Amino acid sequence: MSGQVKEERDWPSYYAKTGFRPPRATLLRALDAFEAEAPADRPRFAVDLGCGNGRDVVEMLRRGWRVLAIDAEQSAIDGLLARPDLPPDPRLETLVSRFEDADWPAADLVNSSFALPFCPPDRFPELWRRIIASLRPGGRFSGQLFGDRDSWVGRQGITFLSRTQLDAILDRLTIEHLEEEEDDGTTPRGTPKHWHIWHIVVRKPN
Template sequence: MAFDWSQFYEKQGGRGVRPTFETALAAWDGEPGFALDLGCGDGVETRALAERGWRVLAVDADPGVADRVVDGLAPDAAARVDVRSAAFETLGELPQAELVYAGFALPFCEPGRFPYLWADIRDALVPGGLFAGELFGPHDEWFGRPRMNFHDRRGVEGMLAGMDVLTLVEDDRRGMSFEGPKHWHVFHIVARA
């Protein structure tokens, strides 16, 4: 099934920053640095970073991403944002970053490309840098959908080996999605390199 991302972003209009993102920012004790927002979508987190002084590379495959992400930003904050309309897993080597944020985006990476993307994310993090994002588990109602990847807890913990895991919350419950009621199985992660 193909998702209509533009319609999804319209339905998300007015949302605040996601809790995993807030947890990562609270854990960051340095000056604002460089961040990657992979699958930046509606740009809420990118704008929050830019407004706090971070430089951000915001990446999303949706064609309308550039206008949507910088909408409403003051000129000085907008100047700190580089927006690319591309599938994040096709970027190749990622630039070094103090923060890599991928809110509900990584599960939509092709399964065969995911190990390479995850290796690129790990390589992009500077020492002390933070990863924040979500992965979907095998109990998720979307499990088995083509072009999506899923991981059990053991697999997620293995992916985080060698990192200081600040938050690993497993959410396995009924809830709502943009398509209606759904069973979610999500790992919310904040980890330090």
């Protein structure tokens, strides 16, 4: 594919196809779980890693959260800030950065929908350690990781986790939702793909 952007890196076309879809089910589960607990005495704070055009960010703001939205692509943040359904909002901060190089404050929720797999495997353990360390007691992670039977296995710079590896990283967290999706489908841009995805919502103990 020399001279062409590989599909999994062509984020602008991804945003065009999916940016205005509803929020992810994993995010909704995490937000609902917080809402089922005692009300917080301050606005809750979330970090969205690989926010894209902000389909999840908009929902968090709608539910009263403060949000730090991080994405490596300037066009993701530009698209987020230009959304017609998102008026200027002082509760939203943005950062253009690769998440493995970014710092963020302690958070109630770290959300990363379909983005964390794009951390290179050699940097993933440290990134995951920092995600969990950044969660306040009772905080949650919601998002997706790719499984080891995904048809993209072997592509450079993408992390895939077997069930055993997943169990190891989720150790000491309370698993509130863990769904394994494995099916033949197409990418949002219409290319056939065997998907193997872990959909995850976990809580850090108090």
